[in-house]
Amino acid sequence: MGEDRLRLSLEESHHLLHVFRAKEGTPFEATDGRGGFFGCVLEAVERRAAVGRIVERRPGSGELPRPMELVVGLPEWRAAEQIVEHAVPLGATSIDFVVCERSGRDALGPQRIARLMRVARAALKQSRRSRLPELTSSERLTKAIGDLRPGDRYLADPDGNPLTPGAAKQGQAPIQPAVGPPGGFSQEERRFFLDREFIPISMGPSRLTTETACLALLSLVRNPL
Amino acid sequence: MGEDRLRLSLEESHHLLHVFRAKEGTPFEATDGRGGFFGCVLEAVERRAAVGRIVERRPGSGELPRPMELVVGLPEWRAAEQIVEHAVPLGATSIDFVVCERSGRDALGPQRIARLMRVARAALKQSRRSRLPELTSSERLTKAIGDLRPGDRYLADPDGNPLTPGAAKQGQAPIQPAVGPPGGFSQEERRFFLDREFIPISMGPSRLTTETACLALLSLVRNPL
Numbered sequence: 001m002g003e004d005r006l007r008l009s010l011e012e013s014h015h016l017l018h019v020f021r022a023k024e025g026t027p028f029e030a031t032d033g034r035g036g037f038f039g040c041v042l043e044a045v046e047r048r049a050a051v052g053r054i055v056e057r058r059p060g061s062g063e064l065p066r067p068m069e070l071v072v073g074l075p076e077w078r079a080a081e082q083i084v085e086h087a088v089p090l091g092a093t094s095i096d097f098v099v100c101e102r103s104g105r106d107a108l109g110p111q112r113i114a115r116l117m118r119v120a121r122a123a124l125k126q127s128r129r130s131r132l133p134e135l136t137s138s139e140r141l142t143k144a145i146g147d148l149r150p151g152d153r154y155l156a157d158p159d160g161n162p163l164t165p166g167a168a169k170q171g172q173a174p175i176q177p178a179v180g181p182p183g184g185f186s187q188e189e190r191r192f193f194l195d196r197e198f199i200p201i202s203m204g205p206s207r208l209t210t211e212t213a214c215l216a217l218l219s220l221v222r223n224p225l
Numbered sequence: 226m227g228e229d230r231l232r233l234s235l236e237e238s239h240h241l242l243h244v245f246r247a248k249e250g251t252p253f254e255a256t257d258g259r260g261g262f263f264g265c266v267l268e269a270v271e272r273r274a275a276v277g278r279i280v281e282r283r284p285g286s287g288e289l290p291r292p293m294e295l296v297v298g299l300p301e302w303r304a305a306e307q308i309v310e311h312a313v314p315l316g317a318t319s320i321d322f323v324v325c326e327r328s329g330r331d332a333l334g335p336q337r338i339a340r341l342m343r344v345a346r347a348a349l350k351q352s353r354r355s356r357l358p359e360l361t362s363s364e365r366l367t368k369a370i371g372d373l374r375p376g377d378r379y380l381a382d383p384d385g386n387p388l389t390p391g392a393a394k395q396g397q398a399p400i401q402p403a404v405g406p407p408g409g410f411s412q413e414e415r416r417f418f419l420d421r422e423f424i425p426i427s428m429g430p431s432r433l434t435t436e437t438a439c440l441a442l443l444s445l446v447r448n449p450l
Contacts, residue, residue: 062431082307086437091429127431162448204316204447206287206352212311212440219444222429223387
């Protein structure tokens, strides 16, 4: 494609042409998932692929100014799907479903990750973000946390305090929220987080599921951005 | 029942006896949904109903210090279910699914409300709250807002600012977050909210679904409580 044209995937073309019923001249939006976001006009259909003329570029559309790297204790499948469905619109740039002591299941395999990526792509489009998040499922918490780059770290924790305004440092460092699996992190795991500068944040007087806690913590830490 | 005994409903009894497999002497927790929260020990089974001896009372368990009254533009059914599933653990004391200009559907009837109440009861139990929220579906936005008692009012709004700390007044007044239906509130509806002292709050650079926006706004406004 030339620099002012783009070609949609067959799946996206099908949606645009047959669900959304676009005709030649219909405006639509597209993203490459790497920060490119394009206002387009449908120009042609070539072998069932929609070709658009780019009329506007909005790089980084819908993205927060800082990365948000969510670490979550691996829950059951439906909860994992819900986390991706809501965390992507809320701006997560990566989600690691980490096997914890109380996860009681193996890390997600490639097929499961591929299914979650489909959920993420749909959520990206719906929320008009432009960078597809990275989804992983680490086997070991110590390695997952050890591999994180420096950042502002928050742990959803029954013994924490409410998030205080101004707790987040300025700058471009990633924000790294962490939420336990169903049943919570073990005492040893919790200690591990606190030793690595995760600030314990209370999620209130009620008991939240892993998925609700993820969304609540993401909502809090992204607010000042 | 005497003052130190309680009898579970048949549905709850079935869960306790056959799913959780409680035996005589097994401890369990129960709430009356009106602020009563009881630590119990299973004492007997009478006509398939579990009877517990109350060993501890924790009135108001899991409840925030202030009511949270959510007003949300009526979305499609699955979104409504998800809102109840997450908003109850987050502390909503009432949820009104209000028909708006862009809702494109009628108010929820009694059967739908009853189904949502079942979701709410399960969420109440799971989150260890003790007051069952009120669920309604108003036909008209102007009446729904007009009927609200005085409170701290917040509107999820693309043209708002991030929630600033200290925006919430002190006191016991309810907190009243409002979120639009899919497609958002109309300009006229938005004006109506602003005229009634709703503070517009930005939910960030991405576009959130009605359900994600509800959870994000609830998470923000409950944090200082």
